[in-house]
Amino acid sequence: MNKADPSTREMERITWMEFREWVPAKIKTVLLPLGTLEAHGVTANGTDIIAPVAMAKEIAARVSAMVAPVIPYGFTGILDAYPGSFTVPEEAYRVYVRAVLVGLARNKFKNIVMLNGHGGGQTAILSALAQEVGRETNARILVVNWWSFCSDITQDVFGQDGGHAAENETAYVMAIDPSLVRQEDYRPEMATAMPSPNTWSAYPFPSSIMLYKEGQGFPNFDLAQARTYFAKVNDKIARLIEETIKKWDLAGL
Ligand SMILES: [Zn+2]
Numbered sequence: 301m302n303k304a305d306p307s308t309r310e311m312e313r314i315t316w317m318e319f320r321e322w323v324p325a326k327i328k329t330v331l332l333p334l335g336t337l338e339a340h341g342v343t344a345n346g347t348d349i350i351a352p353v354a355m356a357k358e359i360a361a362r363v364s365a366m367v368a369p370v371i372p373y374g375f376t377g378i379l380d381a382y383p384g385s386f387t388v389p390e391e392a393y394r395v396y397v398r399a400v401l402v403g404l405a406r407n408k409f410k411n412i413v414m415l416n417g418h419g420g421g422q423t424a425i426l427s428a429l430a431q432e433v434g435r436e437t438n439a440r441i442l443v444v445n446w447w448s449f450c451s452d453i454t455q456d457v458f459g460q461d462g463g464h465a466a467e468n469e470t471a472y473v474m475a476i477d478p479s480l481v482r483q484e485d486y487r488p489e490m491a492t493a494m495p496s497p498n499t500w501s502a503y504p505f506p507s508s509i510m511l512y513k514e515g516q517g518f519p520n521f522d523l524a525q526a527r528t529y530f531a532k533v534n535d536k537i538a539r540l541i542e543e544t545i546k547k548w549d550l551a552g553l
Pocket residue numbers: 340347348417418464465469
């Protein structure tokens with residue numbers, strides 16, 4: 301075994317004795333994936349779970365981190381009426397995620413990185429919790445909403461903007477496992493442009509493929525492009541984590 305690395309970076313797979321050896325002496329960072337179950341066009345309902353879990357496993361060694369077990373149930377919102385989708389009440393979600401963050405800090409992680417797979421109200425809750433728990437525990441907490449943070453990569457790889465369950469997210473999942481995407485069920489009319497604020501809203505939203513820009517982001521199911529996108533997104537997220545930690549250290553926080 302290479303002693304530069306623990307036998308596993310997954311917290312549910314490591315023993316307490318090995319964990320003690322590595323955290324916090326040699327590993328100070330933990331990646332916490334958070335998702336939800338929600339309709340995603342022709343991509344698996346667990347896309348928001350599967351994407352950040354894959355991301356965490358992919359970048360953990362690069363950013364010298366452990367990976368915490370995913371928090372799969374989330375605060376879904378306007379798509380929870382679709383079959384197989386699921387939401388938990390905001391209050392319950394907030395208290396539960398808060399307890400997980402405090403638990404990670406008590407396990408002596410100095411840096412907690414929430415890899416969030418789901419937007420909307422969940423993003424707001426996680427940002428608020430980062431501040432609250434950061435103040436309370438002295439852990440340094442970063443929340444990453446990958447699809448937003450990597451919108452430049454979406455432009456770069458696909459030449460246009462993406463969306464929810466659109467080209468970008470579908471590609472990311474396809475790169476993880478093509479069998480999670482059912483191209484044969486896809487029709488372009490399954491997509492709707494997301495309303496800009498205060499123009500209109502609907503519950504349930506009439507499409508689970510939600511385009512950020514009218515006419516852009518329809519999935520193209522190109523596996524080679526999907527793999528390029530997956531790699532570039534992971535590189536950018538890993539860079540963000542490394543730079544953020546470096547700057548926290550530099551500032552003496
Ligand atoms: Zn999603």
